[in-house]
Amino acid sequence: MNSANVPGYLIKDLNQALRSAFPNKAELKMMVQFQFSQNLDDIALGDNLKEIVYKLGQYFLKEDKLKKLIDGALEEKPDNPELQEVAQKFQTTISLFKILKPLEGTYIETMQQAYQACADDSSFHDWEEEIPETPETLIEIFEGIEETSSQNYNEKLSQFAVNLLNDGDIPEKKASQLNKWGEKYVGKFYKQLSHRENDVQDKDTTSHLIIIFHPCKQYKQRYWFEAWFIPYGEEGKFNSKTGEGYISINQDGENNKKIKFEEKEIADLLKFCFEQIYQQPTFSRHQTSIEFILPNELLNQPVDSWTIAADEDEHDIPSPIGNEYKVIVRSYKRLKKYLNKNDWEQKWQTFVNCACSECFVSDDDCDSDEELDKQLYYILLRENITALKLIKSPSPEVFPKILAAINQSAIPVALWIREELQHLNIREEIDELLKCSIMKLPERVKEKRWQASVAVDKTHIGNHISLLWENPYLIPPQIDYTMP
Numbered sequence: 286m287n288s289a290n291v292p293g294y295l296i297k298d299l300n301q302a303l304r305s306a307f308p309n310k311a312e313l314k315m316m317v318q319f320q321f322s323q324n325l326d327d328i329a330l331g332d333n334l335k336e337i338v339y340k341l342g343q344y345f346l347k348e349d350k351l352k353k354l355i356d357g358a359l360e361e362k363p364d365n366p367e368l369q370e371v372a373q374k375f376q377t378t379i380s381l382f383k384i385l386k387p388l389e390g391t392y393i394e395t396m397q398q399a400y401q402a403c404a405d406d407s408s409f410h411d412w413e414e415e416i417p418e419t420p421e422t423l424i425e426i427f428e429g430i431e432e433t434s435s436q437n438y439n440e441k442l443s444q445f446a447v448n449l450l451n452d453g454d455i456p457e458k459k460a461s462q463l464n465k466w467g468e469k470y471v472g473k474f475y476k477q478l479s480h481r482e483n484d485v486q487d488k489d490t491t492s493h494l495i496i497i498f499h500p501c502k503q504y505k506q507r508y509w510f511e512a513w514f515i516p517y518g519e520e521g522k523f524n525s526k527t528g529e530g531y532i533s534i535n536q537d538g539e540n541n542k543k544i545k546f547e548e549k550e551i552a553d554l555l556k557f558c559f560e561q562i563y564q565q566p567t568f569s570r571h572q573t574s575i576e577f578i579l580p581n582e583l584l585n586q587p588v589d590s591w592t593i594a595a596d597e598d599e600h601d602i603p604s605p606i607g608n609e610y611k612v613i614v615r616s617y618k619r620l621k622k623y624l625n626k627n628d629w630e631q632k633w634q635t636f637v638n639c640a641c642s643e644c645f646v647s648d649d650d651c652d653s654d655e656e657l658d659k660q661l662y663y664i665l666l667r668e669n670i671t672a673l674k675l676i677k678s679p680s681p682e683v684f685p686k687i688l689a690a691i692n693q694s695a696i697p698v699a700l701w702i703r704e705e706l707q708h709l710n711i712r713e714e715i716d717e718l719l720k721c722s723i724m725k726l727p728e729r730v731k732e733k734r735w736q737a738s739v740a741v742d743k744t745h746i747g748n749h750i751s752l753l754w755e756n757p758y759l760i761p762p763q764i765d766y767t768m769p
């Protein structure tokens with residue numbers, strides 16, 4: 286294993302264990318001769334035992350044979366407790382590190398959160414000082430765990446793994462490997478996992494404000510709305526066929542008001558909706574997703590930039606809702622007809638444990654709008670494709686065809702930039718945004734929008750992102766109504 290991938294504390298522990306088991310050069314020399322048929326002086330010269338042991342360890346580390354050194358030392362001194370401890374610690378640590386290292390580039394934020402969750406647990410740290418800064422790399426995370434674990438290193442390392450599993454953010458294959466790691470190396474792993482799963486289930490933290498705009502039949506460019514709120518903890522407990530679990534916020538005939546998409550009308554509408562849910566005991570802006578279900582002609586609207594109307598006698602600070610809430614758009618046509626229901630549900634179930642890099646396809650292969658029109662639908666039909674990213678901003682002429690391809694192929698997720706931003710490298714910006722699991726994407730988009738709000742440059746990508754997010758299990762109640 287590359288020396289850069291072996292935490293320094295393991296090297297230190299090994300050096301101490303070797304000096305404990307072989308307290309003089311003669312004994313160390315015999316171990317090297319008997320176990321590896323090599324002369325210690327050819328490998329490690331030094332003025333004292335500490336220096337010789339260090340050089341011996343570095344030699345085996347560079348040869349990627351550190352485990353063989355540990356095993357050989359144990360063969361000679363099987364009853365030495367320090368060697369026994371370092372052998373077990375090395376195997377547990379390196380096996381977990383090898384599982385997680387390939388994920389570091391994409392999932393470092395998830396790993397940092399899992400580490401911080403350990404640090405936030407009062408049982409995790411015994412120190413009285415402030416919790417140190419969040420580590421920036423995987424190896425720093427391991428070092429932080431070792432530094433703060435006192436006598437229960439394995440328990441803390443396994444708690445870190447449990448947090449990763451319960452986050453639900455890592456790919457399914459890696460989750461399986463983590464489970465096997467815990468089963469093999471940690472006796473209390475499943476007890477910890479069960480305990481954390483119960484905690485997570487007790488803390489379902491997503492609320493949903495669903496606002497649907499219906500086109501008026503009698504008046505062009507007029508819409509009427511319906512809205513519902515699903516408090517956190519209720520997802521999975523509501524029934525769209527009966528309306529059970531939904532809190533209706535359509536009162537006093539307000540939903541029958543025919544509105545245009547003008548700034549003041551939208552702000553008043555949002556104020557009306559939020560006045561109904563602000564008093565809900567579970568309401569929190571950090572835990573609420575706002576989902577706008579829109580006809581095709583409105584799906585490219587900058588809904589995340591809408592604001593809530595302020596009271597005239599209050600000094601409210603107008604803030605785009607996309608800076609404070611997870612704001613997504615959904616297709617009115619898809620939900621009206623519930624298109625390709627089985628394919629839609631299957632694609633959703635496929636990607637929930639995937640990284641964005643595993644399920645997104647882009648429009649890169651299409652050099653023109655004409656090619657995009659002809660090829661996109663067939664690209665999206667590929668079995669492993671569950672999400673679309675548009676590098677090129679869609680033109681008004683092509684956008685309806687893109688939406689048709691998305692709906693007909695049952696793709697649940699699409700991300701695009703609403704207008705062309707010439708001076709930015711959109712591809713790099715989007716790829717950076719997508720360095721997460723698919724289920725973390727709404728939160729990532731929210732963070733990017735917030736970054737744009739404090740940026741001087743108004744062409745910041747966060748000002749122009751649209752996210753289509755179609756959860757087939759989260760739909761409006763199927764209530765009969767008469768179109769006004």
